[in-house]
Amino acid sequence: MDYPGNLFVVAAPSGAGKSSLVKALLELDSHLVVSISHTTRAPRGQEQEGREYYFIDDATFREKISRGDFLEHAEVHGNRYGTSRAEVEKRIAGGEDVILEIDYQGALQIKQIFPNAVLIFILPPSWDELAQRLTRRGEDHPEVIAERLKNARIEVAQARHFDFVIINALFETALFDLKAIVHSQRLKYAALRRSKPSVFAALNLD
Ligand SMILES: Nc1nc2c(ncn2[C@@H]2O[C@H](COP(=O)(O)OP(=O)(O)O)[C@@H](O)[C@H]2O)c(=O)[nH]1
Numbered sequence: 001m002d003y004p005g006n007l008f009v010v011a012a013p014s015g016a017g018k019s020s021l022v023k024a025l026l027e028l029d030s031h032l033v034v035s036i037s038h039t040t041r042a043p044r045g046q047e048q049e050g051r052e053y054y055f056i057d058d059a060t061f062r063e064k065i066s067r068g069d070f071l072e073h074a075e076v077h078g079n080r081y082g083t084s085r086a087e088v089e090k091r092i093a094g095g096e097d098v099i100l101e102i103d104y105q106g107a108l109q110i111k112q113i114f115p116n117a118v119l120i121f122i123l124p125p126s127w128d129e130l131a132q133r134l135t136r137r138g139e140d141h142p143e144v145i146a147e148r149l150k151n152a153r154i155e156v157a158q159a160r161h162f163d164f165v166i167i168n169a170l171f172e173t174a175l176f177d178l179k180a181i182v183h184s185q186r187l188k189y190a191a192l193r194r195s196k197p198s199v200f201a202a203l204n205l206d
Pocket residue numbers: 011012013014015019037038041072073074076077081082083101102103104105106107
């Protein structure tokens with residue numbers, strides 16, 4: 001009997017360390033795949049088409065919305081981002097665990113569609129450290145950084161709607177916490193799947 005995979009959603013203010021944590025988690029966990037989003041943002045220096053994002057223009061993005069290609073989409077820091085419906089649905093149906101690295105607006109849309117999705121919010125240890133990380137990353141112009149820091153206040157206020165909050169002070173500790181959340185979700189469903197079929201059906205999980 002095949003069971004659908006788990007869905008994990010990781011959101012954070014820009015610079016909190018979300019991409020670094022997800023990348024490290026993926027290297028340790030061969031059962032997890034990340035969904036590559038589409039965006040209208042311009043690629044950064046090291047970014048590659050189809051690796052970090054699919055980079056598309058605004059007209060293509062609008063076309064994809066009208067075709068229903070996105071599971072969710074949102075405008076973030078003045079650019080548009082969307083999650084591919086086909087990719088996520090196919091992988092989950094195939095039993096793979098999928099991780100989405102998206103903003104809080106997208107995360108809340110996903111929770112409506114997949115109530116069992118696990119929503120994880122990553123917080124920086126302080127505002128000062130967040131600003132330093134964005135500057136040290138050295139990828140964005142100062143005005144882009146300023147906008148991201150301004151938006152961070154709004155984003156952080158949404159953390160209470162998430163299932164888990166991780167403070168990314170020490171990287172290895174935050175990674176450990178992330179792994180523990182993924183592991184516990186797997187244990188939860190593994191236990192249910194081993195239980196009697198009637199129990200499983202009553203829980204509406206099949
Ligand atoms: N709603 C939504 N947000 C996304 C998606 N892909 C990326 N984002 C979010 O858009 C925001 C900006 O991402 P990005 O431009 O890569 O900047 P970064 O967060 O500073 O690395 C982040 O909060 C991402 O999580 C998506 O498919 N949907």
